Amino acid sequence: MTDGADFSIADATDVVDVAREGLIEPSGADQATHDGTGRVNLAFTVDTGPDTPANERAVRVPPGVTVFDSASWNGIAIDSTCGGHGTCHKCKVKIAGDAVPITRHDVRTFSTDQIADGWRLACLVSATRDMAVTVPPLTTRPKAATVGVGRQVILRPAIQKRYVELDEPTLADQRTDLVRLTDAITDLELTADLHVLRRLSAVLRDADFKVTAVIVDEDLIDVEPGDTTALRYAIAFDLGTTTVVATLLDVGTGTPLAVASMLNKQQPFGGDVISRISATMMDKSTLGRLQEAAGATLAELAGEVCREGGIDPATVYEVAIAGNATMTALALGIDPEPIGVAPFVMSVAQPPSVLASDVGLSLHPRARAVFFPALGAYVGGDIVAGMLATGMDRDKRTRLFIDVGTNCEIVLSDGDRILSTAAPAGPAFEGGAIRCGMRAADGAIEVIKLDPAAEPAVTLGVIGDVEPRGLCGSGLVDAVAELARVGLLDDSGRFVPEADAAGIAPALADRLTKIGEERIFLLHRPTPETDPSECVYLSQRDVRELQFAKAAISTGWTLLLEELGLEHGDIQQVLLAGSFGSYLSPASAVRIGLVPKLPVLRIVAAGNVAGEGAKMALLSLRERAGATALLEEVAYVELSDRPDFNDKFVEQLSF
Numbered sequence: 205m206t207d208g209a210d211f212s213i214a215d216a217t218d219v220v221d222v223a224r225e226g227l228i229e230p231s232g233a234d235q236a237t238h239d240g241t242g243r244v245n246l247a248f249t250v251d252t253g254p255d256t257p258a259n260e261r262a263v264r265v266p267p268g269v270t271v272f273d274s275a276s277w278n279g280i281a282i283d284s285t286c287g288g289h290g291t292c293h294k295c296k297v298k299i300a301g302d303a304v305p306i307t308r309h310d311v312r313t314f315s316t317d318q319i320a321d322g323w324r325l326a327c328l329v330s331a332t333r334d335m336a337v338t339v340p341p342l343t344t345r346p347k348a349a350t351v352g353v354g355r356q357v358i359l360r361p362a363i364q365k366r367y368v369e370l371d372e373p374t375l376a377d378q379r380t381d382l383v384r385l386t387d388a389i390t391d392l393e394l395t396a397d398l399h400v401l402r403r404l405s406a407v408l409r410d411a412d413f414k415v416t417a418v419i420v421d422e423d424l425i426d427v428e429p430g431d432t433t434a435l436r437y438a439i440a441f442d443l444g445t446t447t448v449v450a451t452l453l454d455v456g457t458g459t460p461l462a463v464a465s466m467l468n469k470q471q472p473f474g475g476d477v478i479s480r481i482s483a484t485m486m487d488k489s490t491l492g493r494l495q496e497a498a499g500a501t502l503a504e505l506a507g508e509v510c511r512e513g514g515i516d517p518a519t520v521y522e523v524a525i526a527g528n529a530t531m532t533a534l535a536l537g538i539d540p541e542p543i544g545v546a547p548f549v550m551s552v553a554q555p556p557s558v559l560a561s562d563v564g565l566s567l568h569p570r571a572r573a574v575f576f577p578a579l580g581a582y583v584g585g586d587i588v589a590g591m592l593a594t595g596m597d598r599d600k601r602t603r604l605f606i607d608v609g610t611n612c613e614i615v616l617s618d619g620d621r622i623l624s625t626a627a628p629a630g631p632a633f634e635g636g637a638i639r640c641g642m643r644a645a646d647g648a649i650e651v652i653k654l655d656p657a658a659e660p661a662v663t664l665g666v667i668g669d670v671e672p673r674g675l676c677g678s679g680l681v682d683a684v685a686e687l688a689r690v691g692l693l694d695d696s697g698r699f700v701p702e703a704d705a706a707g708i709a710p711a712l713a714d715r716l717t718k719i720g721e722e723r724i725f726l727l728h729r730p731t732p733e734t735d736p737s738e739c740v741y742l743s744q745r746d747v748r749e750l751q752f753a754k755a756a757i758s759t760g761w762t763l764l765l766e767e768l769g770l771e772h773g774d775i776q777q778v779l780l781a782g783s784f785g786s787y788l789s790p791a792s793a794v795r796i797g798l799v800p801k802l803p804v805l806r807i808v809a810a811g812n813v814a815g816e817g818a819k820m821a822l823l824s825l826r827e828r829a830g831a832t833a834l835l836e837e838v839a840y841v842e843l844s845d846r847p848d849f850n851d852k853f854v855e856q857l858s859f
Contacts, residue, residue: 272326295326300336357824361455365433370413396424425570435519440818443527450505462512469497476610477530481544498535499564520567524818528584548581580840582626589817607781616764625841627760629753633677642674649679654686656709672728685792755856772800779810
């Protein structure tokens with residue numbers, strides 16, 4: 205879309221307004237009324253950081269559309285984990301000019317000075333007049349695990365290249381060009397597509413009949429002049445809801461050449477799969493925008509790893525994509541609505557192979573994209589890839605696999621049977637619904653140690669070694685675990701009374717204070733005079749959010765243990781998968797009950813096992829078949845169908 209161009213939203217505006225009715229409660233003047241006709245102009249200035257000039261963009265939208273929707277529908281990313289529903293308090297923007305009405309959510313999010321300066325939550329500001337909007341920098345490169353636990357594989361990729369020197373046609377030998385080529389490759393039954401047939405005659409003659417056949421499985425996808433057998437590349441993608449990781453592979457040697465990660469460009473539509481499914485249900489055109497965003501993310505990462513690896517994208521012949529069921533559906537343009545509503549049914553468990561260009565990638569014209577199969581609507585291809593990488597079906601030990609995130613997937617194996625389930629953990633581990641929460645980027649507190657007898661009593665580990673500006677998931681777990689350990693949080697998750705705190709930990713007691721009526725614990729206060737609302741803190745509500753998340757997860761693995769007749773102590777290894785699991789303190793996880801009470805040496809940070817599984821599928825057809833076989837070997841347990849789930853959940857709430 206060109207700058208200043210009209211943007212048609214059909215009837216989506218009315219749908220969005222109805223969905224949010226009752227959410228916005230202005231504490232100042234009412235929003236200006238309008239008759240719903242014409243357009244309003246929004247001038248966005250997107251701060252891209254200190255080293256690059258700001259990106260300026262003008263858009264025109266119907267009056268009444270929120271600033272957040274105006275931005276996201278025009279490809280301008282504003283930070284959010286709730287998809288613009290006013291619950292995550294992340295979509296901070298600065299509105300210039302006349303005062304904008306203040307909502308109760310703004311009051312909770314910003315200081316008095318910030319509100320006076322025009323800072324508001326973008327999802328709660330209706331565009332009823334022309335506005336100039338400043339958007340803070342978006343963290344597009346969150347800290348992510350790019351490698352993980354894997355296994356050695358026998359190198360047998362689907363991509364093959366055969367160099368042949370053919371006899372030229374004569375009147376005595378009038379075989380077709382295709383037959384001449386296939387006769388020279390006797391061990392494969394090759395099938396040629398139209399792309400090959402269009403090129404074949406010219407390439408053979410220009411190369412003096414000395415060519416390389418490019419084969420994926422037994423599909424002849426191209427014929428290249430000369431000997432190009434050394435150039436065989438593929439890209440493995442971990443298509444996460446929050447972060448996407450790409451790894452470029454030389455499939456001839458099995459060597460990773462480059463790796464890159466970035467924030468999923470679908471982020472403006474919500475930080476979790478339910479928000480994105482809801483967005484497609486509210487406005488059917490959103491499915492296309494989500495598919496485009498997924499494709500743009502994959503394409504940007506593919507370009508980055510190809511540049512870093514110094515290879516021509518046209519020599520990438522296959523990609524493997526490991527994503528949950530919703531991310532896979534959205535990447536393919538399949539309506540995800542049935543996944544989000546009971547009885548939670550996928551359109552397909554094993555997606556077909558498609559051209560890479562069908563998912564937005566510009567690689568070899570006939571490059572193929574293969575997707576991992578899913579076990580269920582909420583135990584998707586990323587978990588199957590993780591099980592493949594960790595050998596869950598091959599190891600005879602009793603092992604518990606946990607991928608901690610907004611939706612937490614859990615797999616338990618006793619060496620014979622394998623069970624899987626999913627637990628709705630919520631956005632707390634991604635920093636969502638946490639007062640000072642943020643993704644794992646520079647400025648995020650990721651490690652916290654409390655020692656009332658030391659100086660200082662609070663030690664913080666901050667990503668990037670910069671001034672703390674928020675709290676990421678691992679820091680949240682550490683904060684709660686440490687507060688519980690020193691006695692400032694009781695077993696029910698409540699902060700102890702201030703009078704008791706002075707006796708329990710006098711060096712920390714002054715950090716317990718209030719913002720309004722809510723009790724908080726100050727983690728970082730820039731100066732003694734800084735108002736608590738402008739500090740980095742943990743609130744009582746944050747503790748509750750973590751309690752609910754960890755209770756859902758621990759209920760999941762508790763029920764799986766019961767299904768197999770096992771006790772906590774029977775577990776010989778716990779694998780914490782994903783970026784969050786890679787940076788989580790095992791001791792803190794045990795202390796709050798996120799994982800079974802086991803010696804910390806039994807708890808392993810498995811890293812990006814989904815990406816490792818995707819790499820294995822590209823390097824070995826045998827491993828790819830093993831991923832498909834897991835559909836028959838793993839039983840899925842639906843927690844929402846369990847009558848004892850609520851009772852177990854309540855039991856797991858305490859610390």
